[in-house]
Structure formats: structure tokens, C-alpha cells
Amino acid sequence: MNIEKKRRIIRSLITFGALLLLIGGLLGLYYGLGFNKLIEDPEELRAEIDSYGNNSRLIYILIQLIQTTILPISNVATIIVGRVLYGKFEAALLTSIGVLIGSIISFGIAKFFGKKAIYWIVGREQTNKYLNLLKGKANLVIFIMLLLPFFPDDIICFVAGLTPMSWLFFLFTILMTRPLPIFLDSYFIDTEFIPFSGWGLAVWAGILIIFAVSAFIIKKRWAYVNSFLDRMNDFFERSKTTKPPKV
Numbered sequence: 001m002n003i004e005k006k007r008r009i010i011r012s013l014i015t016f017g018a019l020l021l022l023i024g025g026l027l028g029l030y031y032g033l034g035f036n037k038l039i040e041d042p043e044e045l046r047a048e049i050d051s052y053g054n055n056s057r058l059i060y061i062l063i064q065l066i067q068t069t070i071l072p073i074s075n076v077a078t079i080i081v082g083r084v085l086y087g088k089f090e091a092a093l094l095t096s097i098g099v100l101i102g103s104i105i106s107f108g109i110a111k112f113f114g115k116k117a118i119y120w121i122v123g124r125e126q127t128n129k130y131l132n133l134l135k136g137k138a139n140l141v142i143f144i145m146l147l148l149p150f151f152p153d154d155i156i157c158f159v160a161g162l163t164p165m166s167w168l169f170f171l172f173t174i175l176m177t178r179p180l181p182i183f184l185d186s187y188f189i190d191t192e193f194i195p196f197s198g199w200g201l202a203v204w205a206g207i208l209i210i211f212a213v214s215a216f217i218i219k220k221r222w223a224y225v226n227s228f229l230d231r232m233n234d235f236f237e238r239s240k241t242t243k244p245p246k247v
Contacts, residue, residue, distance in 0.1 A: 046081045056085065057094055064098025068154055069106050070121065075099070079185050092186035096179040103157045103174045110161020118158050130159040138163040139173075139233050146177035153178065169233040 052059045060082060067075055075095060082091030110118050118127050134141050142160050145151040160170060 042077055042081050042084075045078070046084055049081065050085060060085070060094050061098040061101070064095050065102040065105070068099045068102025068157075069109075075182075076185060076189065079182070079189065083186060088186045092179075092183040095182050095186065099178055099182060100174055103153075103178060104171070106154060106157035107161040107167075107170050110158050111167075115162055118162060122155050122158050126155060127159060127162070130155065131162060134159065134163055138165055139169065143173050143177065146173060164233075166233050 049056050049059050049063075060078070063078055064075055067078070079091055079095055082094060085091070086094065109121070115127070138160070142156060142163070142165065145156050146153055157174070160173075165173075
């Protein structure tokens, strides 16, 4: 066995060892603190989080972070708990912080550990399915997927890290797409904000028309929008690598 091959093996062992430590640590916290048993009972979960006193907000963010990365569980239950503990705005803010940090971790895991690690976390079939979907248009498709509620955001963040997408463009994307649905959930999750009767029907019809027109425009101008987002990604990448002039 030559020296280069030994180095590759050692790097691979260190890489997967670090990944196991990261995932093991997050899972250890989640299961060790017993949140896996409480997640389906909002009242018990609320009492458990509240029991941490001044540290309860950190615990709340940690739960959202873990649910965004290695345990892709809906955060609706924890948002409801957060509203009771902290109010609608703060619950949405804390949830957004946890989700954004978790999204960055997911993206970073893919960037640093590569496709084999994501195969292990997400699954080979799921990973390849989204990679094939993203070929040649990753920036636009990922932006749309994270914006719409029909796609698994957590998986998309992992897969995004396997594309040429830059760190700055990814940060821009998640800031533009992830907090909005969280705030909507926090404020209107159990409220009939727009009723499905009377004046509400006209509003829903208008919303559907807006979505339909937007989809038509994006489809019609697909190449242009895709090119625009690619140029933005390139701009962020150049901004990161350009060194400031010496004074």
C-alpha cells in the first residue's frame, strides 16, 4: 500500500469519525434529554422546555436544529409549544434561528463530507433523485423548492451541499425562503386567517391566480431566471474569494 493510499484512508476515517461524532452528539442530546418521548405531547414538551429556566430558549433552538438536520420531523408541534412559552413573534424568531443553523449544518455536512455521507444520512435513492432533478439548474430549483411547502426542505439542504452552489448564495436562499413559512405557521397555524366562505373565496381565488401567473412567468422565462440566479451565485463566489487591495 503506497503512502498516498494510506493518507486517503486516514482522511476518510477521520472524516467519517467526525461525522459520527457530530450526529451521535446531536442524537445523544435529543434522546438523552428525552425529547423523543415528549414531541407528540405538546403539554409535556412545554413543561420540559420550561423547566430549563433561563436556558429554555437555547433548548428550544436546539430541538429545532436537530429536527432540521438528522431527525426530519415537522416543527409544527414545537412551534405551538413555543407560542405558549414565548409568544408568536419570539417563537417564530427562535424557530427560524434553529432552522437556519440546522440548514447551514446540513449544507456544510454535504460540502465537507461528500456524497457518501449524504447517502448514509438521506439514502442513495433520495439523494440521486434530487441530484438528477437539479442538473444544470440547481440554484433556481433549490430556491423554488425551499420556497414552496411541498418539498422536504431538510433533504434539499443536504443535497444543495453536493452542488456547486456557493455558501453565500445558500445563505441568501435560506434567509429568503425559510423564515417566511415559519412566521406564517406561528401566527396563523390554528387561525382561519382567510375563511373558505364569503369574501374569503375571492381572496383565495386571487391567491391562486397570483400563483398560477407566477408559475407561468417562471416557466416562460425559465432560462432567464435560472441564468440570473447562476450569475448571483457566481457573484457571491467571487466576493468571497476576492482579496481586498493592500493599502
